[in-house]
Amino acid sequence: MTAQTAEQRDLTAVIGLEVHVQLETETKIFCGCSTQPDDDEEPNTRTCPVCLGLPGALPVLNEGAVEAAVKVGKALGSEIPEETRFHRKNYYYPDLPKNFQITQYDAPICDSGEIEFGVDGDRRTVEIERAHLEEDPGSLSHAGGSIDTAEYTLIDYNRAGTPLMEIVTAPDFRSAAEARAFLAKLTEVLEYLGVFDVTRNGSLRVDANLSIVDAAEVDEGGGIDEETLESANRTEVKNISSHKGAEKALAYEETRQKNAIQRGREVEQETRHWDESRGITVSMRSKEEEKDYRYFREADLPPLRVSGWKEEIEIPELPDARRERFREEYGLDAESASKLTSTKQVADFYERIAEKFDSGLAATWVADNLLGELHYRDMAITDVTDRLGEFTRLVELVDTGEITVKNAEEVVLRRMLDDRLDPETVVESEGLGKTDDDAVAAAVSDAIEENPDAVEDYHAGEDGALNFLVGQVMAETGGSADPGTVNELLRERLEG
Amino acid sequence: MSHNAFITEERIEGDADGALAGRTVAVKDNISTAGLRTTCGSTTLEEYVPPYDATVVERLKAAGATIVGKTNMDEFGMGTTTETSAFGPVENPAAEGRVPGGSSGGSAAAVAAGEADLALGSDTGGSVRCPAAFCGVVGIKPTYGLVSRYGLVAYANSLEQIGPLAPTVEEAAELLEVLAGSDPNDATTREPPADAETDYAAAADGDVSGLTIGVPTELLEGADDGVRAIFEDALAELEMKGATTTAVSLPSVEAAVQAYYVIAMSEASSNLARFDGVRYGRSGEGEDDGNWNESFAAARDVGFGEEVKRRVLLGTYALSAGYHDKYYKKAQDARAWVKQDFDSAFESVDVLASPTMPVPPFERGESLDDPLQMYLADANTVPINLANLPAISVPAGETDEGPVGLQLVGPAFGEATIIRAGSALS
Numbered sequence: 001m002t003a004q005t006a007e008q009r010d011l012t013a014v015i016g017l018e019v020h021v022q023l024e025t026e027t028k029i030f031c032g033c034s035t036q037p038d039d040d041e042e043p044n045t046r047t048c049p050v051c052l053g054l055p056g057a058l059p060v061l062n063e064g065a066v067e068a069a070v071k072v073g074k075a076l077g078s079e080i081p082e083e084t085r086f087h088r089k090n091y092y093y094p095d096l097p098k099n100f101q102i103t104q105y106d107a108p109i110c111d112s113g114e115i116e117f118g119v120d121g122d123r124r125t126v127e128i129e130r131a132h133l134e135e136d137p138g139s140l141s142h143a144g145g146s147i148d149t150a151e152y153t154l155i156d157y158n159r160a161g162t163p164l165m166e167i168v169t170a171p172d173f174r175s176a177a178e179a180r181a182f183l184a185k186l187t188e189v190l191e192y193l194g195v196f197d198v199t200r201n202g203s204l205r206v207d208a209n210l211s212i213v214d215a216a217e218v219d220e221g222g223g224i225d226e227e228t229l230e231s232a233n234r235t236e237v238k239n240i241s242s243h244k245g246a247e248k249a250l251a252y253e254e255t256r257q258k259n260a261i262q263r264g265r266e267v268e269q270e271t272r273h274w275d276e277s278r279g280i281t282v283s284m285r286s287k288e289e290e291k292d293y294r295y296f297r298e299a300d301l302p303p304l305r306v307s308g309w310k311e312e313i314e315i316p317e318l319p320d321a322r323r324e325r326f327r328e329e330y331g332l333d334a335e336s337a338s339k340l341t342s343t344k345q346v347a348d349f350y351e352r353i354a355e356k357f358d359s360g361l362a363a364t365w366v367a368d369n370l371l372g373e374l375h376y377r378d379m380a381i382t383d384v385t386d387r388l389g390e391f392t393r394l395v396e397l398v399d400t401g402e403i404t405v406k407n408a409e410e411v412v413l414r415r416m417l418d419d420r421l422d423p424e425t426v427v428e429s430e431g432l433g434k435t436d437d438d439a440v441a442a443a444v445s446d447a448i449e450e451n452p453d454a455v456e457d458y459h460a461g462e463d464g465a466l467n468f469l470v471g472q473v474m475a476e477t478g479g480s481a482d483p484g485t486v487n488e489l490l491r492e493r494l495e496g
Numbered sequence: 497m498s499h500n501a502f503i504t505e506e507r508i509e510g511d512a513d514g515a516l517a518g519r520t521v522a523v524k525d526n527i528s529t530a531g532l533r534t535t536c537g538s539t540t541l542e543e544y545v546p547p548y549d550a551t552v553v554e555r556l557k558a559a560g561a562t563i564v565g566k567t568n569m570d571e572f573g574m575g576t577t578t579e580t581s582a583f584g585p586v587e588n589p590a591a592e593g594r595v596p597g598g599s600s601g602g603s604a605a606a607v608a609a610g611e612a613d614l615a616l617g618s619d620t621g622g623s624v625r626c627p628a629a630f631c632g633v634v635g636i637k638p639t640y641g642l643v644s645r646y647g648l649v650a651y652a653n654s655l656e657q658i659g660p661l662a663p664t665v666e667e668a669a670e671l672l673e674v675l676a677g678s679d680p681n682d683a684t685t686r687e688p689p690a691d692a693e694t695d696y697a698a699a700a701d702g703d704v705s706g707l708t709i710g711v712p713t714e715l716l717e718g719a720d721d722g723v724r725a726i727f728e729d730a731l732a733e734l735e736m737k738g739a740t741t742t743a744v745s746l747p748s749v750e751a752a753v754q755a756y757y758v759i760a761m762s763e764a765s766s767n768l769a770r771f772d773g774v775r776y777g778r779s780g781e782g783e784d785d786g787n788w789n790e791s792f793a794a795a796r797d798v799g800f801g802e803e804v805k806r807r808v809l810l811g812t813y814a815l816s817a818g819y820h821d822k823y824y825k826k827a828q829d830a831r832a833w834v835k836q837d838f839d840s841a842f843e844s845v846d847v848l849a850s851p852t853m854p855v856p857p858f859e860r861g862e863s864l865d866d867p868l869q870m871y872l873a874d875a876n877t878v879p880i881n882l883a884n885l886p887a888i889s890v891p892a893g894e895t896d897e898g899p900v901g902l903q904l905v906g907p908a909f910g911e912a913t914i915i916r917a918g919s920a921l922s
Contacts, residue, residue, distance in 0.1 A: 049548050053770050055541070055649040056528045056550060060683050090766050090815070092792055099769035155774075294815035296762060296824060299654030301683055 010215040011261060013254040014224060014232065015179050016171035017246075019186060020164050020205040022136065023068040023195050028161035029135050030059030030102065035162050043156035051161035053097030058300050061086075065163035068195040069109045069133050070306060070313045072165055075189050076113030076128050082307040084109040086133075086298040091291055094153065095137040097160055105295045108132035109306070116320070117185035119178050126182055127170035136162040139202075159202070171209065171229060174222065176250035179208065183243040188319050192344045199380070206240040208250055212257045212267065233269040237281050240274050249274040253281050322347055330359035339367040345381045346371070352388055357395055365395050369409055373417055390416065394423040404482055407432045432480055440473070440481045444489045447472040458494055466490060499587035499596075501605040503535055505565035514560030515674055521556055522612035524603050525566035526573060527658065528647035529553055536649050537569040537581035537599075540777035540799035550647020551679045552616060552658050559674040564612050567602030571801045572768065573620050573651040575599050576870050577863055578627070580803040585860060590632040591898030594857035597630030599623040603661050604631040613662075614671050618648055620656035621756050622852075622877025625889035628661055629852035629901025632891045634668040634918065635661045637877075639908050640884035641686040643672075644679035650767040652760035655881040665890060665919040669696035672911065693912035700919035705738030707917055709904075710845030712746040715876045719854040722895035727851045730892040730902045730921055734849075737920050744845060748830065748837040749879045755830035756878035757871055758814050758823050764804075765811030771799060806867065831882045838883040842907040847917050850876045852889040852901035876903060886911045890918040 028035055031050035038046070049057035073080045087105035113128035138157040142150030167186065173179045187204065190196035197203055211234035217224055237253055240246045257267045272281040317325070319341050326337040326347070340350045340363060354362040370391065374380060384391065394416065398408045412426045427433060447469050448455055457465035466487070473486045503525045510516070523529060526536045528546035530553075535541045549557070556563060570580040578586045578601025588596040589609035596605045600617025604627030607615050617624040619637035628635025636659045643658045650656070660671035673696045678685040688694055711731070716724065731741050773779045773795020800808070814823035841848060855873055863870040880887045885905055892902035902921060906914040 049546075054528075054546065054548070055534070055536070055544070055770070055776075056526075056546070056645075056647040057548075058646050058682050058684075060681060088766050090769060092769065092772065092789060094774055094788060097770065099772060100766050292817045294766070294812065294817075294820070296766070296815055296820075297654075299684070299763070 009262065011212050011258050012174055012215040012218055013176075013250070013257075014171045014211050014213055014229060014234075015173035015176070015250060016209045017167075017169045017173070017179060017182070018207040018209075019167045019169075019183065020207075021167070021187075021190060021196050022200065022203040023065055023163040023165055024197050025062060025064040025068060025163055027062055027064065029062050029065045029133065029163035030161055033161065037158065041158065043154070043158060046158040047160070051097065052157055053160075059102060059298075061301055061304065062163065065133060066109070066304065066306065067313050068163070068193075069131070069165055070310050071193045071195055071315050072131055072167070072190065073110035073113065074313070074315045075193055075318055076110065076115060076131065076167075078110035078113035078128065078131060080110060080306060080310050081107060083107065083303045083305050085303045086301045087295045088298050089134075090294040093137070094155055095140050095160075097138065097157055101135060101137065102298050102301070103134035103166075104132035107303075115182065115185055115189070117181050119181035124178060124181075126172040129168045129170055131165055131167040134164050134166060136160060136164045171211075171224075172222075174218075176247045176254060179250050180243045180247035183246055185319075187243070188343070192318055192322075193315055194344070199382075202241065204241060206246050208237045208240060208246065208253075209234050210237065210250060210253050210257065211235075212254070212261055233267045235267070235269070235281070236271045237274050238271060238284065239276070241276075245274065245276055248279060249281060252279065256281065316344070319344075326350075330354060330363065332359070332363055336363045336367045339371060343381060345385055349381055349385060349388060353392060353395060356392060357399055361395065361399065365391075365398075369413055373413055377417060379417070384417075387416075390422045397423060397427065401482065403427055403432050404480065407479060431478065440477060440486060440489065443473045443476040443481070444486065444493060446476065447490070448493060455494065466494075499589055499605045499609050499611075500584050501567055501586055501602040501609065501611055502565040503537065503568050503581075503583045503602070504533055506532055506563075507565075508532065508557070508563040510557035510559065510561045510563070512560065514558060515670065516556065516614070517560030519561050519613040520564045521561045521671075522565055522567045522603055522606040522615040523553065523556075523563055524569055524600050524615070524617050524658075526569060526618060526649040526651075527553060527566075527616055528649070529563070529566065532566065534566065534649065535583070536573070537571040537583060538771075538800065538804070539582045540771045540796075541649075542582070542777075544776055546647070548647065550658075551644035551681060552675050553647065555674050556616075561614075561674075565606075567600070567606055567615060567617075569602055570599035570623075571804050572649070572764070573599040573618060573623055573656075574764070574803050574807050576622070576626055576873055577858060577860075578602060579860070579864055580801055582801060588631055588857055588898065590894075591630070591857045594859055594898050595630065595863075597627030597853070597857060599627075600635075600661065601627045601631075604628055604633055604635065607631070607633045607661050607663060614667060615661040616658055616671075616675075617661050618651075618656055618658050619877075619881065620652050621760060621881050622874050623656075624659040624661060625852050625877050625887060625901065625903060626874070628889040629891075629903075630857040630899060632894070632899035632901075633661055633663055634665050634888065634890050635659060636668050636672055636888045636911070636915075637880060637886065638672065638676065638911060639688075639886045640881075641684050642677075642688065642886070642909065642911070643675045644677075644682040644685050646679055646681040650763070652763040653767060654763060655756070655760060664700075664922075665888070665915055666697055666700035668888070669700045669915045669919075672696050672915075676911075688909040692909040696911055696915050699912035699915045701916060702737070702920040702922075704734055704917055704920040707734075707739040707847065707913075708845045709734060709739050709741045709917070710744035710841055710848045711741055712744050712749065712841070712848055712850060714746055714749045715850035718872070718875055719851050720856065720895075722897070723851045723854060723856060723900050726893035726895065726900040727849075727902060731849060734917070734920055739917070739920075741849070742845065744841050744848070746834075746837045746841060746879070748833040749875070751830040752834055752879040752882055753871060753875050755827040755834070756874070756882055757810075758827035759831065759882075761807045761811030762814045762824050762827075763811070765808045765815065768800075768804070768808055772796065773799065803867070834879050834882045835884070838879070838885060838905075838907075846906075847910070847914055848905040850903050850905075851892075852876060852903040856895050856897035856900060880905055884908065886914060888914045888918045890921050892921065
C-alpha cells in the first residue's frame with residue numbers, strides 16, 4: 001500500500017492490561033517475614049530461608065493472602081473455584097531467589113469478572129479474564145546507571161515474597177485514557193477492600209498489550225473478532241507504575257504504532273520498556289526471544305480448597321454502592337457524594353462527622369474545606385484520620401456559633417494543619433472567640449458616628465452603604481463578630 | 497578403615513536425654529545442618545553453610561541423638577552408586593570393590609561399617625532402599641508426607657522423602673518414630689489417619705501370621721538369577737512363619753522407570769535452577785560481557801557434574817513448550833496409573849514384596865558409562881515413589897557379589913505393617 005492510501009486509514013488501538021498489585025498482608029505470601037519495610041532498613045534483613053530461596057526451604061501459603069485474593073474476586077464478581085493450585089514459572093533473573101516464581105497458571109483463585117468505570121462522562125465495562133496470586137521477586141539496583149550501563153548490580157530480597165495479585169483484563173480498552181480511568185477505579189476498589197495501599201512504593205505495576213486495528217473492524221458493541229486481534233501484531237509494554245504513567249506510555253505507543261502503519265511499515269511483535277524519564281517506549285526483546293516459562297505444578301503446595309471458607313470472607317460496601325447510598329441517605333449532590341467516597345478513608349471520616357452534625361454541614365466541612373486544604377498541602381485524609389476528634393470539635397465550634405465560619409475556615413483549620421494545633425489552642429491564641437455583645441454594640445455606634453456619609457447614603461437607599469458599615473464593624477472587632485448579627489444591629493440602629 | 501562415607505565429620509551433641517540418647521546418627525549431606533556445610537555431593541555447594549536446621553535435624557537433636565557427620569552421596573541425589581559425588585566414591589563395607597548403592601551410599605556405608613549407629617538418607621526413586629540393599633542394612637522410604645522435607649535440598653520434590661537407615665528393622669523403626677509427624681514448615685506433611693498404627697518400634701515383633709504378601713510378577717522379570725533365588729528363600733521363610741504369598745500383576749510398572757525419570761528430571765531442572773553462581777558455587781569464568789545468562793551458564797558448567805547436567809538438560813527439555821504434553825504430561829498420566837494399580841493391589845494383599853534391586857552391587861565404575869543401565873536398575877524402587885507409598889528394604893541374604901535386599905511395600909501410612917513383616921526376616 002502506498003503512503004497516500006495508508007493515510008486514509010482510520011485506526012483504533014486495542015489495549016489489554018495485566019495489573020500487578022501488592023496485597024496488604026501482615027506477612028509475606030509463603031513465609032512469616034513482615035511485608036512492612038522498617039524505616040531505614042538494611043537490604044536483605046527482612047528475610048528468612050524461605051523468601052531467600054535457600055536450598056531445602058519450603059513455601060507455606062499465607063491464609064491472609066488467600067483471604068485478600070478472595071475479597072478481590074468478590075469485588076470483581078469473579079468465579080472463585082472450589083480448588084486453586086500453584087505452578088512454577090521458570091526463568092533466570094537475579095531478582096528471583098529460586099530462579100522460578102511461584103504463581104498460578106491453570107487454576108487461578110479468581111476466574112472472570114468485570115469492572116465498571118466512568119471515562120469522559122461515559123460508563124464503560126471491562127471484562128476481567130482472571131486474577132491470580134503470586135510472589136514478588138526482590139529488587140535490583142544497578143550501580144552507576146541503567147541495567148545496560150551498570151558496572152555491577154546489587155540485589156535486595158526484602159521485597160521478595162510480598163504477595164502480589166495479577167489481574168488480567170480482556171483487550172477491551174480502546175484508548176489510553178480508558179486504561180487510566182480503569183486503573184483509577186481498580187485501585188479505588190482495592191483500597192476500599194483494604195487489601196491495597198496506593199501510597200506504597202512499587203505497589204502497582206502494569207504491563208500493557210497494545211495493537212492497532214482498522215476502526216472498521218470494531219463492531220457496534222465495541223467488539224473485535226478474534227481473528228482480527230490475532231492477526232494484528234502487538235507489543236507488550238512493561239515498567240509502568242502509575243495511572244498517569246499508563247496513560248502516557250499507551251498514548252506514546254499508540255502514536256508510535258499508528259505512525260508506523262500509516263507509513264506502510266509493519267509493527268514488530270515485541271516486548272517494550274516504558275522509559276518514564278524520557279517518556280518513550282524502547283524495545284526489550286522481539287518475539288523470537290520470547291521466553292518459554294516451562295510452567296508445571298508446584299508440588300510443595302497442595303491444592304487449596306477455598307470452598308466453604310470463601311463464604312465466610314466478607315467484603316465492605318464498594319465505592320459505587322456507597323456513593324449511591326450517600327446521595328440517598330445524606331441527600332448529597334452527585335459531586336459531593338463522589339468526592340466523599342473517593343477513598344474509603346474519606347467516606348469513613350465523613351460518616352463519623354455526619355453522625356454528629358447536619359449531613360450538609362458535614363459535607364461542606366469534609367468535602368470542600370478539609371479535602372481542599374489537604375489537597376493544597378499535598379496531604380491526604382490518611383494524614384489526619386487520627387485527628388477526627390479535633391476536627392469534630394472544630395465543626396462543633398462553628399455549629400454552636402462560638403467562632404465564625406470565616407475564621408474557622410481561614411484561620412483555625414489552616415493552623416490545625418500547618419502547625420498541628422488543636423482547634424481550642426488556635427481560637428485562644430488568635431483571640432477568635434466571638435466578641436461579646438457590648439463590644440459589638442460599641443463598634444456599631446462608632447461606625448455610625450464616624451461615617452455620616454455612609455449613613456446618609458443608607459437613608460438614600462444605596463445598597464452598598466450597609467455593607468460598607470458592616471465592614472467597618474468587622475474590621476474593628478477583628479473579624480470575630482458575627483456578620484449576621486452586625487447587619488441586624490446596624491439596621492435596628494439606623495431605622496430606629 | 498575409612499570408606500569415604502563422610503564428606504564432613506563433625507560431632508553435634510543433641511539434648512541430654514530422649515529416645516535416641518547415646519546413639520550416633522550420620523546425616524546425608526543434602527539435609528541442612530545449621531552452621532555445618534551441606535554440599536549435596538556437589539562442587540556448587542562445596543562452601544555452602546546453611547543458617548538453619550532441617551526439621552529432621554531438630555528432631556534428632558531433641559531426641560538426644562549425637563550427629564557424627566554429613567554423609568557422601570551422589571551429586572544432588574542423582575545416581576544409584578554414589579559415584580557421581582564430587583567428593584569421591586564410597587567403598588561398600590559389605591562387598592569389597594563394589595559400589596554401596598546410591599544415592600545415600602555414604603549413609604548406608606556408615607551404618608554397615610559401624611561408623612554410626614543410625615543414619616538419615618533421602619529416597620527420591622530408591623536412594624535409601626538401594627544402598628540399604630547393597631550394604632546389607634535396613635532402609636525405610638516413608639509414605640510421602642509422613643516426614644518433613646523442610647531443609648532437605650530438593651532433587652525431585654514431589655517424589656522424595658527422608659528415611660532412616662539402621663542395622664536392624666527395630667532400630668530403623670525407632671528412628672522413624674523420631675522423624676515422623678507433620679510440620680508447619682512443610683505443607684505436604686500429613687498426620688497419619690487416626691486408625692494407623694504409629695508405634696513403629698513396637699511393630700517390629702516379627703509376627704507375620706495371617707499376613708498376605710503379594711508378589712508382583714513384573715518386578716521379578718528383570719531380576720538376576722542369584723537375586724531371585726535369595727528372594728524366593730526369603731519368601732519361603734516368611735511363609736514358614738505364617739504368611740501367605742500370592743502372585744499379583746501391576747501392569748503399569750512397565751511405564752514407571754520412564755515416567756519416573758521424566759518427572760524427576762523435570763522437577764530437578766527447576767529445583768537446581770537457583771545454583772547459578774550468584775549466591776552459590778563459583779562465579780562463571782571467562783568473558784564477562786555483562787550478560788547474566790552467559791555467566792549463569794558458565795557457573796553451572798563448572799559447578800555441576802555430568803550426571804546432574806544430563807538430568808537438568810533432559811528435564812528442561814521435557815518441560816519445554818511443544819514437548820511438555822509428549823513427555824511431562826504423559827509421565828503424570830503414567831504416575832496416576834501406577835497409583836491406581838497399587839491401590840487395587842492393596843485391596844487383596846497386605847504388603848507387596850520384591851527384590852529391592854534386581855541385581856547385586858555393581859562393580860566400581862561399571863555403570864558410569866551406561867546411564868540407561870543404571871536407570872533401569874531402579875525398576876523396582878521408583879514405582880513406590882510414584883505412588884507415594886512406604887517401603888522397607890531388609891537384608892535377605894548374600895550372593896558372591898554382595899548383599900541382596902528384600903523390599904516390602906505397604907499402603908499409604910502402612911509403615912507398621914511393613915516394619916512388622918520386615919522384622920520377621922533375620
